[in-house]
Amino acid sequence: MDTLFTNVRILDGSGTLPYSGSVLVQGKRIRQVGRSTAAISPAGATVIDGAGATLMPGMCEAHTHFSWNDAATLAEIQTMPLEEHVLWCAKVARRYLEAGFTSCVGAACAKPRLDVVTRNAIDAGQIPGPRYLAASQEITVPGGLGDETLPHLPFPEFSFGVNVNGAEDMRRVVRMFLKYGVDSIKLNLSGDNFTPQSPAGTTWMTDAEVAVAAEEVKLRGKRIAVHARSADSVKQALRHGVEIIYHASFTDTETLDMLEAAKDRIFVAPGIAILYAMLNEAEPWGITRAKATEMGYQAEWDAALESLSKMHKRGVRILPGGDYGFAFTPHCQNARDLEFFVKYLGFTPMEAIRCTTLYGGQIMMKPGELGVVKDGYLADLLLVDGDPLANLAILREPKRILAVMKDGVFAKPPPIGDAFGRTLAGSDAQRAWGRAA
Numbered sequence: 217m218d219t220l221f222t223n224v225r226i227l228d229g230s231g232t233l234p235y236s237g238s239v240l241v242q243g244k245r246i247r248q249v250g251r252s253t254a255a256i257s258p259a260g261a262t263v264i265d266g267a268g269a270t271l272m273p274g275m276c277e278a279h280t281h282f283s284w285n286d287a288a289t290l291a292e293i294q295t296m297p298l299e300e301h302v303l304w305c306a307k308v309a310r311r312y313l314e315a316g317f318t319s320c321v322g323a324a325c326a327k328p329r330l331d332v333v334t335r336n337a338i339d340a341g342q343i344p345g346p347r348y349l350a351a352s353q354e355i356t357v358p359g360g361l362g363d364e365t366l367p368h369l370p371f372p373e374f375s376f377g378v379n380v381n382g383a384e385d386m387r388r389v390v391r392m393f394l395k396y397g398v399d400s401i402k403l404n405l406s407g408d409n410f411t412p413q414s415p416a417g418t419t420w421m422t423d424a425e426v427a428v429a430a431e432e433v434k435l436r437g438k439r440i441a442v443h444a445r446s447a448d449s450v451k452q453a454l455r456h457g458v459e460i461i462y463h464a465s466f467t468d469t470e471t472l473d474m475l476e477a478a479k480d481r482i483f484v485a486p487g488i489a490i491l492y493a494m495l496n497e498a499e500p501w502g503i504t505r506a507k508a509t510e511m512g513y514q515a516e517w518d519a520a521l522e523s524l525s526k527m528h529k530r531g532v533r534i535l536p537g538g539d540y541g542f543a544f545t546p547h548c549q550n551a552r553d554l555e556f557f558v559k560y561l562g563f564t565p566m567e568a569i570r571c572t573t574l575y576g577g578q579i580m581m582k583p584g585e586l587g588v589v590k591d592g593y594l595a596d597l598l599l600v601d602g603d604p605l606a607n608l609a610i611l612r613e614p615k616r617i618l619a620v621m622k623d624g625v626f627a628k629p630p631p632i633g634d635a636f637g638r639t640l641a642g643s644d645a646q647r648a649w650g651r652a653a
């Protein structure tokens with residue numbers, strides 16, 4: 217089924233100013249983008265009159281955890297039984313798609329195959345969900361972020377992350393995840409203030425361990441993504457050719473120089489929402505501002521704002537997303553990152569949009585065919601009620617996301633009128649669809 221969007225304000229995702237026009241979708245792809253309908257002959261296409269709504273590319277969430285179950289602790293996520301956990305992931309995947317995230321980069325899952333199984337079910341059409349790149353569990357070392365085993369209960373099932381000890385143990389675990397079919401391996405290079413025994417400024421893996429992971433991943437054409445908050449861990453990632461760096465809160469001049477030198481290869485997804493939430497919104501879970509400050513969150517927030525603003529000025533690609541799926545950062549508020557980029561990191565709203573569209577296509581390994589409204593690109597599109605450039609917050613209001621299309625098919629269909637032009641949805645009275653002659 218082909219679709220013609222008419223009377224839409226096209227925000228194409230490339231950074232170009234919006235313009236009024238029409239977009240024809242044939243099969244999976246955008247076939248024509250015009251400044252008027254005159255040049256488009258839509259024989260047989262379903263015509264969607266956008267009535268001035270914004271048509272933009274689907275968004276990309278660059279650091280996704282479908283299997284985080286909106287709990288306040290790592291243990292509560294980890295101890296969810298497998299069967300419930302699979303169903304949870306399927307439900308969350310659908311919610312992301314309907315919220316306008318047509319692409320998600322998996323950043324780690326809570327049990328070995330949750331991400332792979334979810335991705336495969338989406339690709340097979342068993343369940344609705346975004347394009348998805350499946351991650352491994354977090355790989356860590358004893359005592360590091362993600363090692364939740366207790367001295368008297370050393371069982372891997374109790375651990376959020378998979379523990380490795382030494383280079384050959386790393387090889388064994390990386391090979392296991394590659395066998396399962398992951399698109400990326402997740403390494404916890406630094407600690408995190410969430411786990412006070414391994415705080416954000418600490419760095420945990422040896423170069424020998426990271427090198428073995430990089431070697432195995434490269435052999436199979438896959439990628440490594442790292443949890444790297446400390447400056448040393450960011451530098452370690454860059455030394456080993458890592459492409460996806462999560463957080464990067466602490467930097468020094470040397471780190472920034474290395475990031476800039478690698479800017480055409482790397483993506484940084486800071487996930488600053490969780491820092492903000494821990495400082496300002498986590499009191500219902502016992503984390504007052506004083507407690508969060510004591511845990512190191514104020515110092516990290518200040519450092520992250522400075523580091524990321526400098527990276528942005530140096531042209532490093534910074535993408536929204538990160539660590540939604542905790543009680544303090546519930547799923548599907550992810551577009552909030554765009555507001556944070558503008559408010560705290562010095563982005564313009566247009567730059568923030570481009571991070572989730574143009575850069576989204578690039579991090580999804582589909583540069584040149586995903587993330588822009590352009591002839592020949594994949595038809596992952598949103599119809600948005602209002603102007604995101606004037607108010608980015610509308611991108612996290614379900615009612616304002618009027619329609620979501622992935623691969624040319626509506627995942628969330630637009631509000632429609634009946635055959636006589638009368639509309640079924642009250643406030644959208646002027647929006648209607650029909651079939652072109």
Ligand SMILES: [Zn+2]
Pocket residue numbers: 279281323324538539
């Ligand atoms: Zn994460």
